[in-house]
Amino acid sequence: MITKPSFFIQLGILTKRLILRVLRRPLAELPNIFISAFFLFVYDGALGGVFGGTASGTPFDFANGNFVNFILPVSIVSASLxxxxxxxxxxxxxxxxxxxxxxxxxxxxxxxxxxPMIVGAIRVLLQASLIMLIGKIIGADPAVGTVGFLIVLSLAFIWGMGFAGYSVAAGVKSGSSQGAQAATFLFFPAIFLAPTFVPREALKGWLETAAAYNPTTYVIESMRSVMVEGWVIDVLFRGYLAAGIFAAITLFFAVISARKATEKA
Amino acid sequence: MLAVEVKNIKKTFKTKKDTVEAVKDVSFSVEKGEIFGLLGPNGAGKSTTILMLTTLLRITDGEATILGSDVATEDKSVREKIGVALQDTGIDNILTGRELFFSTARLWGYSTKDSETRTNELLELVGLTEAADRRVKTYSGGMKRRLDLGLSLVNSPEILFLDEPTTGLDPGSRRVLWDEIKRLRDRGVTVILTTQYLEEADELADRIAIIDEGLVVAEGTSDQLKASIGGDVITFSFSNKLDLENAKKILNDCKQEGNDLRITVQDGAGKIPSFVNELTANNIEIEAVSASKPTLDDVFLKVTGYRLEGSETSTKSEEVFGENQ
Structure with a gap:
C-alpha cells in the first residue's frame, strides 16, 4: 500500500541518509574538531599567561582573570563554521x-x-558541544553560570545555520565540490577581521572598521558577554540579531540558488 | 490508451553565445507492454528525449503524454507512473543495497513493514540478495546497473525509462540485464530504452526508432527496418584501389566502405554471378564477394549515411555512389 509520505517523513528519510553518510566517514569530521580544539589550547597557552590571572589590575585584564572564558567563543565560532x-x-x-x-x-x-542543511546544523551542535566540554575541562566558567554554555551553543547553532545556508548557496551556484570548498575561504575574514584575541576597543585603524562591519564580531562579543561579564542584555541581543540576520540572508540565497538548480532547464 | 505518445517534441538550449537544437523533431508512440528502443550515436538527442519524457527537462515545443498524462502540465502524475534509470543517475556508494532499496521504498510511500518486504522482493528480482548488506562501493559495474534497475522498479512503475542501461558493461553482464528487461516486459511493464548498440536494439526492442541529429530518421520493428533496405546486401572487396575505382563506375548505387563496395539488390545470391562476370569482363580483380541479409547496421547506414560507432566498420564512412547511377 503506497500513500504519499508527508514532508516531514521525506525530510527525516533524507536527513537520516546523510547522517549515515557522515557516520561512515568519521575521519572527515576530525579536522574541524581538531582545529577548533587546537585554537583553544594554543590561544590559551600563548595568550593566557599575558591576559589571564596575571593581568589582574592592569589595562590588559579584559578576561576578568580567566582567558579560557574569553577565547572559548572564538573556538566555538570556528567550530560552527x-x-x-x-x-x-x-x-x-x-x-x-x-x-x-x-x-x-x-x-x-x-x-x-x-x-543537508539540517545535517550541517546537527554537526555544528555536536562539534560546539565537544569544544565546550574541552573548554570546561581546562577551566571555562561562564559568568552567568552553566546556562551560559547553552546560550553560547544556541548562538553557535544559529551562526552555523547561516554558514550552512551560505555553503549550500555557493555549492549549488558553483555546481562543483571545488566551488563549495572554495567558498569556505570566507572562514578567514569571518574569524580574523573580528576582535578575536583582544576586545574591539583594542583594535586600531582599518581592522577596527572591518570588525565593525563583520557580523562575527557581534556573535563573539555576545558569547563573551555571558562568559566573562554576566548578563549584558544589549550585547547579547546584538549577537542574536547579527547571527539571525546573517542566517536569514544566507538562507534566502540558498533558497534562490536551490530553486534555480531544481528548475527544469 | 497508448503508453507513450510523443508528437513533434523539440528541445533547444540557449547559451550566451549559441542556441543548440538538441532535439529537432521527435515523434513516436509506444504501445503498452512493448520494449521500444531509441537507437542512435552519442549526441543524437536520445538522452535529451528521455529527460523530457521523464519530466526532468522542459519540452521547448511539441507535446508528450505518458498513460494519458501530459508531461508538461501533469509532471507529478507522470512521475508517479514511471521508473527512471538514467545513464548518469547516481547511487549512494556509502550505503548498502538494502538501505538504498529501503529508503527509496519509504520515499515512495511504503510503510516501514511494506518497505522491508519490497526491499527483499527487489533484491531477489535483481539478484543482489547475497550482496544486500554490502556497501554499494564494493559492487561491480554490472551489480550497480542491476541495483539501479531495481531502484527504478520500487514503485512498480507501468512504464520504465532506461537510458543506455548496458553502456560500459561486459558481454556477460549485458546479457544478464537484457534477460531482466525481457522479464519485466513479460510482466507487462512498458520499457523505453536508449542504446547505441545495434545488437542490443535488435535483441531487445519490439520496435526501434533511429535518432540522428535530433530527428527520428526511421521507425519500425527490426524486421520492418531491415526489409526497408529492399533486398540483400552484396559486398565486393578489392585489394587494388584502381579496381575499386573502376568497379564504382559499373556498380549502380554502391556505397564505399574502405576497400569494399556494398550494393543492395533483390536476390543477392542469384545476382552475384552476373556482377562478377561484368567486373571481370572489365579486367577488374575482385578479392572477395559475399551476399547477406541486411542488418540493422545496414539500415543505420542507409538512413544516416554513416555507421554507428562500435558496429562492424565503426567509423563514419565516406558515402560514394557509382558515377552512372
Whole structure:
C-alpha cells in the first residue's frame, strides 16, 4: 500500500541518509574538531599567561582573570563554521547524479535542499558541544553560570545555520565540490577581521572598521558577554540579531540558488 | 490508451553565445507492454528525449503524454507512473543495497513493514540478495546497473525509462540485464530504452526508432527496418584501389566502405554471378564477394549515411555512389 509520505517523513528519510553518510566517514569530521580544539589550547597557552590571572589590575585584564572564558567563543565560532560542509553534501549529490534521481521521484524538492542543511546544523551542535566540554575541562566558567554554555551553543547553532545556508548557496551556484570548498575561504575574514584575541576597543585603524562591519564580531562579543561579564542584555541581543540576520540572508540565497538548480532547464 | 505518445517534441538550449537544437523533431508512440528502443550515436538527442519524457527537462515545443498524462502540465502524475534509470543517475556508494532499496521504498510511500518486504522482493528480482548488506562501493559495474534497475522498479512503475542501461558493461553482464528487461516486459511493464548498440536494439526492442541529429530518421520493428533496405546486401572487396575505382563506375548505387563496395539488390545470391562476370569482363580483380541479409547496421547506414560507432566498420564512412547511377 503506497500513500504519499508527508514532508516531514521525506525530510527525516533524507536527513537520516546523510547522517549515515557522515557516520561512515568519521575521519572527515576530525579536522574541524581538531582545529577548533587546537585554537583553544594554543590561544590559551600563548595568550593566557599575558591576559589571564596575571593581568589582574592592569589595562590588559579584559578576561576578568580567566582567558579560557574569553577565547572559548572564538573556538566555538570556528567550530560552527563546520556548517559550511552542508554545501559539499549537496554538490556531491549533484555530481554523483543522486540529486537527479530524487528529482525524478514525486518528492518535495525543498526536502532535498533542507536535509543537508539540517545535517550541517546537527554537526555544528555536536562539534560546539565537544569544544565546550574541552573548554570546561581546562577551566571555562561562564559568568552567568552553566546556562551560559547553552546560550553560547544556541548562538553557535544559529551562526552555523547561516554558514550552512551560505555553503549550500555557493555549492549549488558553483555546481562543483571545488566551488563549495572554495567558498569556505570566507572562514578567514569571518574569524580574523573580528576582535578575536583582544576586545574591539583594542583594535586600531582599518581592522577596527572591518570588525565593525563583520557580523562575527557581534556573535563573539555576545558569547563573551555571558562568559566573562554576566548578563549584558544589549550585547547579547546584538549577537542574536547579527547571527539571525546573517542566517536569514544566507538562507534566502540558498533558497534562490536551490530553486534555480531544481528548475527544469 | 497508448503508453507513450510523443508528437513533434523539440528541445533547444540557449547559451550566451549559441542556441543548440538538441532535439529537432521527435515523434513516436509506444504501445503498452512493448520494449521500444531509441537507437542512435552519442549526441543524437536520445538522452535529451528521455529527460523530457521523464519530466526532468522542459519540452521547448511539441507535446508528450505518458498513460494519458501530459508531461508538461501533469509532471507529478507522470512521475508517479514511471521508473527512471538514467545513464548518469547516481547511487549512494556509502550505503548498502538494502538501505538504498529501503529508503527509496519509504520515499515512495511504503510503510516501514511494506518497505522491508519490497526491499527483499527487489533484491531477489535483481539478484543482489547475497550482496544486500554490502556497501554499494564494493559492487561491480554490472551489480550497480542491476541495483539501479531495481531502484527504478520500487514503485512498480507501468512504464520504465532506461537510458543506455548496458553502456560500459561486459558481454556477460549485458546479457544478464537484457534477460531482466525481457522479464519485466513479460510482466507487462512498458520499457523505453536508449542504446547505441545495434545488437542490443535488435535483441531487445519490439520496435526501434533511429535518432540522428535530433530527428527520428526511421521507425519500425527490426524486421520492418531491415526489409526497408529492399533486398540483400552484396559486398565486393578489392585489394587494388584502381579496381575499386573502376568497379564504382559499373556498380549502380554502391556505397564505399574502405576497400569494399556494398550494393543492395533483390536476390543477392542469384545476382552475384552476373556482377562478377561484368567486373571481370572489365579486367577488374575482385578479392572477395559475399551476399547477406541486411542488418540493422545496414539500415543505420542507409538512413544516416554513416555507421554507428562500435558496429562492424565503426567509423563514419565516406558515402560514394557509382558515377552512372
Amino acid at each position: 563546520s556548517g559550511a560542509a552542508s554545501g559539499i553534501y549537496l554538490v556531491e549529490d549533484i555530481e554523483s547524479g543522486v540529486f537527479k534521481r530524487y528529482q525524478s521521484m514525486p518528492i518535495s524538492r525543498w526536502v532535498i535542499i533542507l536535509a
